Amino acid sequence: MHGPAREATPRDAAVVTTDRLQVEDRELLRRLSGGDEEAFRGLFRRYGPSAVALARRISRQPFLAEEIVQEAFLAVWRNPAAYDEGRGSVRSWLMGMVHHRAVDAVRREEAQRRRAEDVAGSSAEEVEDPAEQVIEEVDLPQERRAVRAALGELPEEQRRVIELMYFDGLSQSKIAERLSLPLGTVKSRTLLGMRRLRGALEGLDR
Amino acid sequence: MMDHEVIEELLAARALGGIEPADEAELERGMTAHGPDCAECGRLSAELEEAAGRLAFTLDPSPLPLGMEERLVSAATGASTVVPLARAGERPRRSATAWRAVVGIAAAFVLFAGGWLLRDLTEPGGDDEAAFALEDAEVVTFEGEGGSLAIAYRPGVAGVYIFGSGLAAPPEGRVYEVWMIQEDTPVPGPCLTPRPDGSLFTYVDAELGTTDTMAVTVEPSTCPDAPTGEPILTADLTAV
Numbered sequence: 001m002h003g004p005a006r007e008a009t010p011r012d013a014a015v016v017t018t019d020r021l022q023v024e025d026r027e028l029l030r031r032l033s034g035g036d037e038e039a040f041r042g043l044f045r046r047y048g049p050s051a052v053a054l055a056r057r058i059s060r061q062p063f064l065a066e067e068i069v070q071e072a073f074l075a076v077w078r079n080p081a082a083y084d085e086g087r088g089s090v091r092s093w094l095m096g097m098v099h100h101r102a103v104d105a106v107r108r109e110e111a112q113r114r115r116a117e118d119v120a121g122s123s124a125e126e127v128e129d130p131a132e133q134v135i136e137e138v139d140l141p142q143e144r145r146a147v148r149a150a151l152g153e154l155p156e157e158q159r160r161v162i163e164l165m166y167f168d169g170l171s172q173s174k175i176a177e178r179l180s181l182p183l184g185t186v187k188s189r190t191l192l193g194m195r196r197l198r199g200a201l202e203g204l205d206r
Numbered sequence: 207m208m209d210h211e212v213i214e215e216l217l218a219a220r221a222l223g224g225i226e227p228a229d230e231a232e233l234e235r236g237m238t239a240h241g242p243d244c245a246e247c248g249r250l251s252a253e254l255e256e257a258a259g260r261l262a263f264t265l266d267p268s269p270l271p272l273g274m275e276e277r278l279v280s281a282a283t284g285a286s287t288v289v290p291l292a293r294a295g296e297r298p299r300r301s302a303t304a305w306r307a308v309v310g311i312a313a314a315f316v317l318f319a320g321g322w323l324l325r326d327l328t329e330p331g332g333d334d335e336a337a338f339a340l341e342d343a344e345v346v347t348f349e350g351e352g353g354s355l356a357i358a359y360r361p362g363v364a365g366v367y368i369f370g371s372g373l374a375a376p377p378e379g380r381v382y383e384v385w386m387i388q389e390d391t392p393v394p395g396p397c398l399t400p401r402p403d404g405s406l407f408t409y410v411d412a413e414l415g416t417t418d419t420m421a422v423t424v425e426p427s428t429c430p431d432a433p434t435g436e437p438i439l440t441a442d443l444t445a446v
Binding site for chain 2: 037040041044045048049050051052053054056057062063065066067069070073074077078086087088089091092093094095096098099100103143144147148150151162164165166167169170171172173174175187188190191193194195197198201
């Protein structure tokens with residue numbers, strides 16, 4: 001039995017788009033397992049711009065960002081079987097690899113503190129709050145809308161902690177120091193924020 | 207045994223890259239105690255990693271650096287994408303007048319050659335050899351960050367002067383590398399290091415040929431044959 005019809009929402013559009021993306025991504029990975037260069041190019045063209053944006057945002061060094069992204073994509077090329085369908089979407093997995101490498105690179109250079117201080121002084125000018133950016137894009141527009149909306153729905157104090165951790169590569173203790181908060185508060189805001197984010201993203205394709 | 211709420215809190219921090227080392231060790235111990243078949247642990251981990259990964263898409267995508275796709279594919283497949291540059295022929299002699307004007311812009315500087323003919327134009331006797339008439343040369347400035355850079359050359363004639371000022375020193379162990387983009391393929395040029403006052407002036411015995419864009423990237427001091435970084439300066443030669 002069917003329930004009453006309802007009007008389609010932007011969220012529905014995002015679900016449809018991401019469903020399609022996920023199906024295509026998994027197909028690209030399947031082809032990659034056979035050494036298909038075109039599939040590799042396809043994956044890079046689809047997610048390279050977002051990966052570079054993420055690596056640049058964290059490292060703040062364009063040349064280092066390219067190295068990070070290249071390393072992550074090469075890891076996919078060498079071992080596409082590392083992707084586990086049961087653990088989420090291809091794009092999240094890919095961005096996770098870029099993110100981990102970027103954070104590691106920043107910390108390896110032992111420049112995180114100075115860079116973070118620079119960020120504090122310039123973030124308002126250089127990087128807008130992602131949740132508040134005007135959406136005017138050519139790739140993955142539905143996905144971006146949905147994730148930005150989800151992030152934007154978080155209470156400011158939770159969103160701030162998540163952004164400092166994810167986009168600026170700060171550890172929880174650094175954030176506590178930066179915001180003059182007890183470490184326990186940072187941890188609880190992280191947990192609550194991520195719970196809300198998961199809930200908001202639930203229903204989008206994985 | 208660690209309860210799932212604590213595991214969730216630690217997994218959230220790990221997914222965002224902000225977990226403290228001590229907490230990570232504690233998480234490992236907790237997860238180990240629950241065992242690899244703990245369905246709730248697996249669910250929490252997957253969902254939090256998924257949510258964190260999606261955050262990347264809140265950023266506006268960045269334009270890909272010139273040639274990055276080819277460099278990546280080359281690195282993956284082991285192929286080379288570098289096209290050898292046709293080396294220049296004889297360089298015509300010019301009057302010294304204009305050359306002296308250029309010398310006034312930036313003092314000469316000995317640069318790493320890497321197979322390129324580079325000359326220190328302030329060397330004694332360098333005047334005659336480097337007498338290079340720039341009065342009828344095209345001057346194209348680079349755009350980007352990191353200082354002012356320009357080239358002077360005559361289309362179809364071998365010989366390019368590169369001069370700049372206010373150039374930041376590249377990071378330790380790195381140099382600036384000049385590229386000539388020909389049909390989307392970056393052809394390597396000289397590797398450069400500005401002098402301490404940020405100025406730079408050199409001559410490259412090359413013919414730009416079909417080059418439509420020139421670019422400068424920051425590279426390892428080994429001067430790779432293909433760019434590994436994004437251009438910090440670019441010059442459009444198509445209007446010349």
